[in-house]
Amino acid sequence: MMATRFSERKYLLKEKCENYNGSIPKDVTRTLRDAFLYSRKYSFLICVTAKGGASTWKTHLLRMNGYTKYIKYPHETSLKKRMIAQKLLSRSQLYRKMHREEEEVIRVISVRHPFSRLVSAYTDKFKNGSLTVPGKNKLNLYEVALGLMGKPVSPFEKVSVPFSVFLRSVIKENKGGAVDMNRHWRPYSSNCRPCHVPFDYIVKLETFEEDLRYLVLKLGIKEINVTTQMNKSSKSKSPTYEAYYRDISDDIIAGLYAIYKEDFRLFGYEVPQFVKDALSNTGKTDR
Template identity: 30%
Template structure:
């Protein structure tokens, strides 16, 4: 659907379409297939969203669950399993079901929320690995085993970042190198740090709105008031990081990497960086030129 958008939304969409065309990402292929399995469709209110983890996903899962009729009491009681609640109401749609919904709901808004790929990566590391979440301990153990030589690649205050659970924790360098290795071996990457382009294929899904975590309040307000759900959705941001925000510590973590790791990370998130117009130059000169992986 064509909707009247504020200029900054138009600029984001125009920029994305230019980059899509430049890399032929707007053309389906064997390795560039349109994905809709992460979509949620609320037909009553005309909201169609592709959920990207670590990009305001907790906030918008709460919103979609509220729109589905769950009470605040139910949502609080199930705060640790919002996705399970959501999927009980919103099944994973096929490509044809997404297209049908867009056609059948003339006033619908299809949107995606993105985030600087480095901030999103670090958010995933802090929330899933550094915090020693029990579900992620086997993965953390793999990261430790894969690159024991990187266990000392960290700043002097490293121990101040580790929770007091007494468990070994992969350094950020070990975490990043494991992900880089998985990509090079063409193995699946965890949903919390998989490139956003791979997850929601924005060049093939033609989103009405590209919202950003960096301007979340303004972008959310536009979506909420445009669809008339302001009396149902509360203005709130869930799952904030403990201590300093991820934005505040992004440079701290990126600067722990070697030059080669940084370049590999840029290559991994190349499309995310370019499609969503994120700057990485401020990190380019802080990595360590004297270390090698």
């Protein structure tokens, strides 16, 4: 069953990319190089994007690469050299492992439902709307959203940032293209070159534990604890991601879908009914 699941995901990605007939959307051709993690021991190369399981995968890669100390925060700069592919490989080596099918390497991409990922970014980085404005040297993550608040804010001031304001800031950030967006909500199709890198396995956060358990057994990875999942909230206490969009305007939802539609298409995520309704109500099409 699991082998079939991965085969179907891989086939769908290949089919969708072929359907572009040589005119792949510009954003799908981009690469965020430090999104690729690597384990030399297992010849394992994975592209993982912020708010798409990055903390968990970085923890696993550190273990796969022999790091045995307690890991409180896997994004520490001092740990990058132990797992970031561009730190472990030369530029030419990384290129070959990303693109050459004859290379002996397992290529994996980790993805998440785009609108669920936005909720995760909001609840984490914007503290679910109850934000203490950071100092000026850390303001860049929030300045677009705070600029849409319609009033000046000062460092260390406590402010309430509605989800709708956050979503409007995401749309505004995208005006110059995905490359200008913060990595925590930049489309992962703009980070991992999914139509250029021949990924062997597509792991989804929605089926993460099952997917990971299969890979661990298939590849003989001994260092991974399959039950480890960082930043995992209790489903019984957390509202579903759809609940966050209940009062969001059709224009905002349609604008968001235009940004993330390739993430939906390439990885087989079903477009929610509320998004279809928004597209219909605004006269937009799913193209």
